[in-house]
Amino acid sequence: MTVQGDFKEPARCRPDLVIGREELYADARGQLAGGGSVLLHGPAGIGKSTVLRALAAENAGGARTVLRCSATESESHLPFLALADLFGLVLDRVSAGLPAAQRTALESALTGRGESSLQRDGLALRLAVLSTLRALAAEGPVLVVADDLQWLDSASAELLGFAARRLGDTPVQMLCAVRTEGQEYDRHLRACPPDTHAVRLGPFSxxxxxxxxxxxxxxxxxxxxxxxxxxxxxxxxxxxxxxxxxxxxxxxxxxxxxxxxxPTSLRALVLSRLGMLSDEARRTLLVASAGARPTLALLHAAGRDQAEAETAQAAALGLLTTDPEDPALRFAHPLISAAL
Ligand SMILES: Nc1ncnc2c1ncn2[C@@H]1O[C@H](COP(=O)(O)OP(=O)(O)O)[C@@H](O)[C@H]1O
Ligand SMILES: [Mg+2]
Structure with a gap:
């Protein structure tokens, strides 16, 4: 999803109430205000997406272009998917200015229509991603917001990392979150600019x-x-x-x-809530879990006639969250779709 800076909500508007995290905010704000990038990391459920959304909302006002992607486990094998999410709506704005070989490689990679692969078009694709970010940044500051980096497809991670290492003073900042159980966030730093500040989210008091x-x-x-x-x-x-x-x-x-x-584990907790759904509603959620941005229209198209009532039941059980601004259905947590 891509949003122009000009149409964003006021800079201080926060979609979620965020409890605590004052030190982390001060730290991340300082880094972002100085033009740097931030990688939030920590275990499932610790609050990374919540903080990511709040920081993104705060900082989107200062950006001319905000590029977003949120990777999912079920799609992490699809090459270039994250880049398609990031660039999908802005490519038209800059593609005419790209050298022909780069434009062809990038367009065929992102639409999935061509034969593009990292092996075949490695250099053209790497340069195309770099040129695209530079062209966008020439119009004004760019903010890249990427959630669940652990599920980023490897081709997108490689291309983003290549560009990020070469952007230098170009005004492109990244705000990312990645699920880690321990300290193994380093490898995800490779998809981010060299000055990226990694911040671990700790438990609540x-x-x-x-x-x-x-x-x-x-x-x-x-x-x-x-x-x-x-x-x-x-x-x-x-x-x-x-x-x-x-x-x-x-x-x-x-x-x-x-x-x-x-129950003793969160998985069991999630399963017990899933068990409260009708079989049909559970099947509908399963269909929803297969898409990156499932909507009611998409579920209907997939033959789930009772999608409204079934997703409402899931929302009432706290399995799905809804956003009046966004037709896409969201699982309250990735563990829920994983448990389906
Ligand atoms: N700082 C916070 N303030 C309020 N609610 C929070 C906070 N951190 C997490 N939560 C709540 O906890 C749940 C898990 O948070 P989430 O951001 O999805 O975690 P993660 O992305 O790390 O898996 C959500 O329901 C979220 O609203
Ligand atoms: Mg999350």
Whole structure:
């Protein structure tokens, strides 16, 4: 998806309420204000996409062009897909100015119509991506927002990395997020400019977990319950929300000292919620999980006649999130589509 800087929301508008993360913000803001790039990393559910969206919303106002991509696991084998997402809507603006060999290679790679491959057109493609970013930057600052870098197709990662290393003072900044369990974010830095600042998201404190539960309507929990949720979730906001939900749905409250009424792993938590869907609704979600940006229209076209009601059921269960500005359906978390 691509948005012109001119049509963005006001710079300070934040789509999500973001709890905590003050130090990380100060750090990332400083880096972005100085023209640098930022890579957020941490485990599933820790809050990377939330912070990425908020920082992108804050910084989009200062960019002439915002290029976005959000990779998915099921499509990570498709070459050039991330680049097609990034450049899809802007290519027309700059392609006429590209040398012919670069234009042909890039167009055939991004439309999937030609025979382009990294092996065959390696140099032309690498130069084309660099030229495209330079041409866009000549019109004004460019912000590249890329989520879930761990699923970026390898061809796009290679081409982006090649360009990023050669951009020098060209005003192209990257704001990325990648899922990591440990410290293995380094290899993802290769898709980013050399001065990229990597920031790890740590767990929430107990009071932040408490604020999160409150904000999502899980109010009136005793201090000891909040303490249990904080401990069991390890301060992971997604896990804390799942635990809060399981507790709210449980007919009996645990007595003090009793363990929380939850399955032992998040996967089990997700599965238990999926189990509440009808078979047909689950099948519809499965179809949705196969697309990068599934919409109701697409589900209808795929023969899912009851898509409205079924996705509404999934949204009510917290499996899908909807955005009035965007017709694309979003899974509340990648683990959900992975568990289907
Ligand atoms: N700082 C935060 N403030 C409020 N909610 C948060 C925050 N961080 C995470 N969450 C919530 O926790 C869940 C997981 O966050 P998400 O950003 O999707 O994690 P990740 O991208 O790291 O997997 C979401 O429901 C999100 O709204
Ligand atoms: Mg995410």
């Amino acid at each position: 107990r009071s932040q977990v408490s604020a999160l539960l409150d904000h999502r309507g899980y109010t009136g929990l005793s201090r000891s319950t909040v303490r249990d949720i904080h401990r069991t979730s390890g301060g992971n906001p997604l896990f804390a929300l799942e635990l809060g939900r399981a507790l709210a749905e449980s007919p009996t409250r645990p007595r003090p000292g009793e363990p929380l009424p939850v």
